[in-house]
Amino acid sequence: MYILYILTGLALAISIIASRQKTAGALRIAAKRFVSILPAFLIMLILVSIVLFLITDEVIIRYLGADAKYLAVLSAAGLGSIILMPGFIAFPLAGVLLEKGVLYMVLSAFTTTLMMVGVLTYPVEKAYLGTGVTIIRNSISFVIALAVALMTGVFFGEIF
Amino acid sequence: MKWNRAIRIAVLSGYALFLILSWILGYDAGQEVSRNFTTFALDMLKIVPCAFILIGLFEVWIKRETVERHLGEGSGIMGYLWAVLLAGTTVGGVYIAFPIAYSLHSKGAKLGVIFTYIGASAICRIPMAIFEASFLGIQFTTVRLLVSLPLVIITSKILGDYLTRRKYKLSQPL
Known part of the structure; x- marks a missing residue:
């Protein structure tokens, strides 16, 4: 994280030295772009706050730990698509689940859809890509995530 | 476009009102939602x-x-x-x-x-x-x-x- 601040500060400093006018222009663009996407960010935050309340860790543990493993893979993929979770929460949780005996391919379905499929980021993505492309892109991502889960299952010998 | 705006404002203010009321009335679920909101918002603000x-x-x-x-x-x-x-x-x-x-x-x-x-x-x-x-x-x-x-x-x-x-x-x- 600090690298980002140092990098931004450095870039800004160099830019100011090179041209004050251009730097002012850059900051104007930054502010304008930020303000224009702010409503979508807010809607996303509202959705996240509600969904994270409804889908607790216990719910995730129950569905991912289901006995029927392919059902577990599918519900893991479904949950991962709906939830939006920062990595610093998701991976420790996955680590705990692994110790509890949850299969690698179930965890893979969960974390990969978590990263790739964004139901909650829909307001933000739609603003840039439009409704149609957003849906196509996320559907493709969902299929890719399932392929990843399947290959993970093959690799760790969990398929049969 | 105007309708979109109106809906947006209605959703945002309804949500804000819900959170404020939850804090005043001590409604656990609402407080939890607001905590989720601030955690994620702060994470994004970084x-x-x-x-x-x-x-x-x-x-x-x-x-x-x-x-x-x-x-x-x-x-x-x-x-x-x-x-x-x-x-x-x-x-x-x-x-x-x-x-x-x-x-x-x-x-x-x-x-x-x-x-x-x-x-x-x-x-x-x-x-x-x-x-x-x-x-x-x-x-x-x-x-x-x-x-x-x-x-x-x-x-x-x-x-x-x-x-x-x-x-x-x-x-x-x-």
Whole structure:
């Protein structure tokens, strides 16, 4: 994280030295772009706050730990698509689940859809890509995530 | 458009009212929701301002020709490689990738490269991959990357080529 601040500060400093006018222009663009996407960010935050309340860790543990493993893979993929979770929460949780005996391919379905499929980021993505492309892109991502889960299952010998 | 705005304002104020009432009346669920909101909002605030400042600097300093040459129609396979490398160093969630993708696209990056960048920024941000490997093992992360990355690049190229023929463009939210 600090690298980002140092990098931004450095870039800004160099830019100011090179041209004050251009730097002012850059900051104007930054502010304008930020303000224009702010409503979508807010809607996303509202959705996240509600969904994270409804889908607790216990719910995730129950569905991912289901006995029927392919059902577990599918519900893991479904949950991962709906939830939006920062990595610093998701991976420790996955680590705990692994110790509890949850299969690698179930965890893979969960974390990969978590990263790739964004139901909650829909307001933000739609603003840039439009409704149609957003849906196509996320559907493709969902299929890719399932392929990843399947290959993970093959690799760790969990398929049969 | 006006209706959209009205609905948006209604949703935002309804939500805010719900949270305020929850705090006053001591409603647990509402308080929990508000805690989720602030946790996630603070997490975003750590990154978003920097990201937009960098986008602004990119817009004024980087020449269109430079982006076109490395990420545009003539860039070939190297464009995809750059997209993956750039995605690897992107911080924050995928919500940061969209404004960056828009910026790159408006400077002449081709759609296949844009979709590769968005997809790759979801799956192969380097700090995240290291973190993942520390909890789930290096093999897990390796399998995930080896399967997902080629699929992301191939599907991005197909989708990009298709949409380019349809004259599709990314839009700047109003």
